[in-house]
Amino acid sequence: MEEAQAELERQARERLIGQALFTQALEQKSPTIPDAEVDARLSQFEQEVAASGMQIDDMLEQAGKTREDLRQELRQDLAVQALVEEHMGDQDPSEEELRQLFDQVADQLNRPEQIQTRQIFVAFTDDGTTPTEERKQTARQRADEAFKRLKAGEDFVKVFDELSTPMPAAGEGGEFPFHARGELPPPLDDAAWALKPGELSEVLESEYGFHIIQLEEHREAAPASFEEHRDALARHQLQQNIMINVPLTALELRKTAKIEMLDETTGEFVPAPAAAEPTAEGEPVNEN
Template identity: 25%
Template sequence: MDNQESQRKEEELKNAAEQETNTHEDNQHTTEPTTASPYAAGGAPLGGSTPPPARKSGNAAWIALSAVLAILLVIVAIKPVFGGGNNAAVATVNKVDITKEDLYEEMLKSGGKTTLDNLITQQLIAQEAKASNVTVTEADIDEEITTLKASFGTDEQFNAALAQYGVTLESLRKDAETQVKIRKLLEPSITITDEQIKEAYEQNKASYGTGEEIKASHILVATQEEADAILKELKDGADFATLAKEKSTDTGTKDNGGDLGFFGKGVMDPAFEEAAFALEVDQISDVVKSSFGFHIIKKTGFKAATSPTFEEKKEEIRKQLLNQQIQEKSATWIQEIRDKATITNTLEEKTAEETETDASANPDAAVSPEASAAQ
């Protein structure tokens, strides 16, 4: 590839990238369990893990898309960073230069086609949005990111997904703009009826409610004698949180006065759970023996079981059903707007030309394994 052709191709990709850039917790407190905590065997809450989000595969695909688009940003950054034309050295190995052109070509091979294809799609969506007077505000993007975060369960899981794909929150916000455009373009063609919402509510009613929960603090020690002595101090008026900080062996909770936060049934050691749930709020237990040692428990809070009504869940379910249908329709819709668009993909054409040239220059390389075996 001569320098003029390479520069032309690079400029096209750079322009595409610039167009894309221009068109865009009261959280429940639960202390991390340690091996000495009253959590069930294994040091993790039983039944306390976050359920898999309904859109997890779609979320991962969205983040992966942002990772792919990031490739282009690196590709088009080569020119301003290194400068000096395509023969400028970006690395030297034993006095042999690896040029900007070498790096550029390898990056195009590894992700250029996919990246450009995605940019074409993003540009088509932007054009459709403009033609339909669809606008996206910062508040729209904030809401999209908030919904995406919530579907991963926790901020930690969300941040882990970003790290896995090497995506920054800034680049994700740019992609969120495209997601919002798709939603606003397709939403008018989708109708969600009350009957559909009611059916979804009845099918998932059990998962909407929450069981009874309590909040408790504890002091954990190794022997019955130690526990008896602490219990006597408490009965004599000592402060529970102060004794927990001084004497508890549960390193995960002692600094918080033994606070375990709210938890439901099936989370703690069975003996601990039975004793804790039997207490009244602000009541202190006798010494309780569990598989972790000897506990003194103080119940500090209570939440009754909840079962949201249809009216309370109606709008949330409507949004879930709407998002589901948008996901189902988006692939077909995108293909339709691609089919009616005039698209000139010079990178794809150039790749095809180079493949044909290579095949002509090396006819033996084009022979299939079956044909080779027959020979």
């Protein structure tokens, strides 16, 4: 029992020492990351977000973050990578690693049949409370007005800006990202998939209000290609390689660090015990 407790204490101590050393080294490394590298990583990230059907500003708004917050996170990621590579060598995945990863996840990356829509939404109420019949009638009149203006050829974005209730998931002009069957509530989903590009639905009612859908584009299902996803896979595998080597990097940092701990018996600081060698998975092994 005492041996088990001692081992738990040793592991906790090793984690704290490793975290402290790594954090200290990062504080020295982060300011040295060139802005050009941060800009390049940000551009790459924006392209990956756009490929998923989202806009980076919308994603940041939903996460409650700013572009500067994202830049700082990317700078930190680059600093971690630089620190690990300084001690453990290049972490970029090989072509063979990427091919193996693609084979493992290809089925998940296959693109299903998708549509992209715009939508005008007129909510029953602004506060989500149970609507009265009078409020429902008022909302219906507003939706009917929007429908008539659209059928008369008026610009969808203009009508959206003037009559639609804001929708957090919608982009500019009520545009939604590409989505597969079943991702909208049944009445809306059925109506959207029955449209041809450019066509409008009738005024549709849901539990929240009235909707008018316009189909923008229809994509057929397509198998994933390695080339299409290579950059995203490389970024994912790079992060995996780095995280595996963070404990090993902390061990390398410890080899040259002067670490002392308080001896509770004497009240004096004494050299901390040597760290155990990590396994291939990065977890220290107690050799005693």
